[in-house]
Amino acid sequence: MRKRNKFKHGMYMLIALAMLLYALPKLSFQEGPSWVLGFGVVWCIFAFLVIAAHLHFIIGVDEEKQKQLEAVRKHKLEQWQGKWNEESRVSQRL
Structure with a gap:
């Protein structure tokens, strides 16, 4: 059961990492501070937290x-x- 749980958390972590890697190049810092940029930064922070939580579980x-x-x-x-x-x-x- 533990291996299945770790596999599930590994898959979720990879999905979150893929979403983050897809979103990072789309953030534009050239237009200056805006609501869109703020949302993107906050979204990236949450994605990092999700990745860290799954990694924390996988490492044990x-x-x-x-x-x-x-x-x-x-x-x-x-x-x-x-x-x-x-x-x-x-x-x-x-």
């Missing part, structure tokens, strides 16, 4: 972050269990 940065968070949770649970065991030992002695 989320998986690495998820593993790190799981390790932190496990460590905190071990600390909590250790403290709880110590408190139960102390209360048993009294």
